Amino acid sequence: MARERVLVVDDEQFNLLIIEEFLAAEDLSLELHADPLLAWDALHAADSDFALVLLDRMMPGLDGIDFLRRMKAESRFSSVPVIMQTVASSLEQVRQGHAAGAYYYLTKPYTPEALVSIVRAALDDRCRCLQLLDRSVLLEEAQTLLCGVEYRFVTLEDVSCLVPILAALCSNPDAVASGLADLMVNAVEHGNLGISYREKSRLKKSGDWAGEITKRLALAPYAGRSASIRAERTTEGMVFTITDQGEGFDWEKYIDFDPDRAFDLNGRGIALARLISFSSLTYRGKGNVVVAIAGAEGASTSQRPGC
Numbered sequence: 001m002a003r004e005r006v007l008v009v010d011d012e013q014f015n016l017l018i019i020e021e022f023l024a025a026e027d028l029s030l031e032l033h034a035d036p037l038l039a040w041d042a043l044h045a046a047d048s049d050f051a052l053v054l055l056d057r058m059m060p061g062l063d064g065i066d067f068l069r070r071m072k073a074e075s076r077f078s079s080v081p082v083i084m085q086t087v088a089s090s091l092e093q094v095r096q097g098h099a100a101g102a103y104y105y106l107t108k109p110y111t112p113e114a115l116v117s118i119v120r121a122a123l124d125d126r127c128r129c130l131q132l133l134d135r136s137v138l139l140e141e142a143q144t145l146l147c148g149v150e151y152r153f154v155t156l157e158d159v160s161c162l163v164p165i166l167a168a169l170c171s172n173p174d175a176v177a178s179g180l181a182d183l184m185v186n187a188v189e190h191g192n193l194g195i196s197y198r199e200k201s202r203l204k205k206s207g208d209w210a211g212e213i214t215k216r217l218a219l220a221p222y223a224g225r226s227a228s229i230r231a232e233r234t235t236e237g238m239v240f241t242i243t244d245q246g247e248g249f250d251w252e253k254y255i256d257f258d259p260d261r262a263f264d265l266n267g268r269g270i271a272l273a274r275l276i277s278f279s280s281l282t283y284r285g286k287g288n289v290v291v292a293i294a295g296a297e298g299a300s301t302s303q304r305p306g307c
Contacts, residue, residue: 003029004051004123009039009067010085011059015108019054022112023119036062043071050080052122057086057097065100072101078174079130081122085110095257103272117205129178131160150230154192156213159184166231169238170294176238179277180229182269183242183290187227189213191244191288194222200266237279237295248286255281 006028010016016032023030033039036059057064064084071077084102104122151162159181167177189195193216203209216222227244254270274281279295
């Protein structure tokens with residue numbers, strides 16, 4: 001199996017060498033560029049098949065934000081995640097990066113472990129999203145005839161099965177799929193299984209996240225819990241109502257981007273779903289019910305990186 005190709009763009013040669021050293025043990029093929037314009041040409045080459053772009057924000061000739069905006073304006077790169085490495089971490093700068101398409105952030109200076117963790121997370125998310133999109137293409141035409149449906153789900157495998165079916169109900173399935181996946185996974189891990197934000201961060205770094213979910217599904221008091229999702233076609237668009245059996249959470253802090261979490265491996269899904277996937281997203285009561293509306297005209301025309 002061919003190694004996944006990663007495009008690395010940083011105008012500082014020393015930084016390129018550091019990245020190359022930090023990722024030496026990973027099964028990746030790195031293409032390093034100090035000139036962002038040459039990197040742009042490489043991205044557009046006939047044989048371009050990059051699985052990931054690691055991009056510096058501040059560069060002469062072509063700024064990282066401009067590079068990212070150009071990239072995400074082209075549908076062929078919609079599934080290529082971008083990790084933005086930067087020293088710029090103010091709230092406005094983080095929001096600007098997210099709006100341009102930077103789902104993953106890495107603040108300089110960083111440790112080898114931090115770089116490896118975020119690269120692995122970005123590639124894993126890309127793989128999951130590509131699988132979901134492949135399935136959704138097969139279902140789009142038939143799903144336009146459906147007015148309403150409700151499903152029960154328990155595991156991450158259930159989520160992977162249902163997301164393409166539900167996203168195909170919408171006029172913008174690619175964007176909706178990523179938001180639905182995040183909300184449904186939240187219902188399983190945070191809602192039903194009680195995995196906290198800090199626990200997920202630790203598990204993601206160690207690579208034990210999926211294993212912990214499988215383990216908890218068989219333990220009291222989590223065994224037997226399920227979540228549900230109802231989809232209903234209305235004049236507003238497709239309305240998705242997701243309910244879990246957990247204790248709820250302080251959802252208000254996750255609705256908007258928080259620069260303090262921008263560089264974590266998790267914690268952006270709800271804000272991104274609200275910004276990119278849905279025209280409306282609201283939580284009810286204690287936070288174990290969320291209602292997301294994919295408007296008739298679609299949500300943002302932006303494509304979430306990595307999906």
